[in-house]
Amino acid sequence: MAKYGEGDKRWIVEERPDGTNVHNWHWSERDCLEWSRSLLSSLLSGITVLDGEGGLVIRTKTVDKLEGEAYVNVRKGKVIPGYELSLSLSWEGEARSSADGEALLKISGTLEVPYLADENAGEDPEVRITVRDDDGPIGRRIKDAFIAKGKPIIFEKIRAYVQAMAKGGPAKDELEAKKPTSAAKAAALDAKTALTPSAPAKKEKKVKEGFKNITLTERFNCRASDLYEILMDENRWKGFTQSNARISKEVGGEFSLFDGSITGVNEELKEGKLIVQKWRFGSWPDGINSIVKLSLDEQEAGVTVVKLTQTNVPEEDKYGNATVVENTERGWRELIFHKIRAVFGFGM
Structure with missing residues (x-):
């Protein structure tokens, strides 16, 4: 000691x-x-x-x-x-x-x-x-x-x-001063190579760097069909978000949420069961789209479980801010799911 x-x-x-x-x-x-x-x-x-x-x-x-x-x-x-x-x-x-x-x-x-x-x-x-x-x-x-x-x-x-x-x-x-120099990086790599036993090369699964996935599960006291209709109806969106919205109910149709801050396209729709959308913030780098999947499961009459997965969310926006993932996840919880409960009385 x-x-x-x-x-x-x-x-x-x-x-x-x-x-x-x-x-x-x-x-x-x-x-x-x-x-x-x-x-x-x-x-x-x-x-x-x-x-x-x-x-x-x-x-x-x-x-x-x-x-x-x-x-x-x-x-x-x-x-x-x-x-x-x-x-x-x-x-x-x-x-x-x-x-x-x-x-x-x-x-x-x-x-x-x-x-x-x-x-x-x-x-x-x-x-x-x-x-x-x-x-x-x-x-x-x-x-x-x-x-x-x-x-x-x-x-x-x-x-x-x-x-x-x-x-x-x-x-x-x-x-910048704390970043290791190229020589230091090379020396560290040489040392790691010397200390690592040789092993057969493995084919590693490629991971897309700079992106993360979001997974959320929420429960609502309502029918799955009612919740689906709220998520796909622009007038209801305007009501619980107090912002402008434009939503197509057709596959291939476009949507715009939160006064145009979020835009995308409907990829797959199953009424009362599934919503899959190509989805992006305007502040994300150009050409970057995530995929949002909302699965609605009415496990018992009047109780619906929503499982959200959003893949390929960039870790940084085009201005270099590194809070995109946490802000997106918080937005789903506080500005969408919690607001739906509060406005339509679907609390658990």
């Missing part, structure tokens, strides 16, 4: 020169709020939106407020960003005479992003633009021009922040 204060080295997890994380036990968290404040200020401040076009000059000024939290977790070398922020950006606009360029009106205003969060990383956030000084015709013209020309620029800058967080934020350089 080791003396008090020394510890047994066999059980100590420490940083290694080759970057290897012993037993993959290491979890680190880095506060990113001040880093986020600095980056968003540099991205959003001093942008020239219009410089004389149509007699208008519009510029952003400074990020006046940033509140909330932002952090990056690193587990087994994987970056897991988390942030919920609200920010306020000041801007100014000027209308000039087309004849002599003389200033007709100068106004100032505020741009607010009330909710910028990792859970909505694949979507453009809500942006509110207001005018402080003047709400007359010229003031409204400047505001409308800022909405038309400025919002796309703001979205582009915010996407740059989202991508930077997905890559590790302020921890990015540390992660």
